[in-house]
Amino acid sequence: MNGTVRLDLDHYLEVLVRKPGAFPGSTTLEQARSAGRFTPVHDAWWDQARKTHGERDGTRALIEVLLLGRHLPHEHVVAGLAAALRAGAMTAAAVALEARKAAQAETEPAPAAGQLVPGKPSATVTSLHEWRLAHLPADTRPLPSVTPL
Numbered sequence: 711m712n713g714t715v716r717l718d719l720d721h722y723l724e725v726l727v728r729k730p731g732a733f734p735g736s737t738t739l740e741q742a743r744s745a746g747r748f749t750p751v752h753d754a755w756w757d758q759a760r761k762t763h764g765e766r767d768g769t770r771a772l773i774e775v776l777l778l779g780r781h782l783p784h785e786h787v788v789a790g791l792a793a794a795l796r797a798g799a800m801t802a803a804a805v806a807l808e809a810r811k812a813a814q815a816e817t818e819p820a821p822a823a824g825q826l827v828p829g830k831p832s833a834t835v836t837s838l839h840e841w842r843l844a845h846l847p848a849d850t851r852p853l854p855s856v857t858p859l
Contacts, residue, residue, distance in 0.1 A: 730769035759800040774802035786812045
């Protein structure tokens with residue numbers, strides 16, 4: 711170990727948020743990967759985020775996710791990434807929500823056997839837009855017409 715320098719990815723996150731282009735080839739990223747702190751789940755979510763938001767904004771979203779590690783345990787952030795990835799939710803806010811749900815699941819008692827439906831996921835992520843559309847009242851206005859009055 712003499713002569714080797716270990717860089718902590720967390721120490722560079724504020725700079726990387728402003729300069730996300732420096733992140734993909736960074737030494738800190740490679741060291742985080744080799745240490746197991748940057749998992750294949752991180753990579754999969756990052757790939758989808760870049761496809762969804764573009765290279766710069768997708769990378770910036772990942773860096774925001776990495777900042778969550780300052781407030782949440784690593785395993786909860788990884789669980790949040792996995793849940794958000796399954797739901798197609800490529801935002802740091804979705805990952806934070808799912809990570810907090812994972813943390814909460816550890817502290818709450820397990821539900822009674824009758825409360826879970828076998829073969830069905832216990833929770834799903836619903837976008838606010840989908841929820842609003844599902845809860846709109848029926849439109850009772852007459853359809854528009856092109857007939858002259």
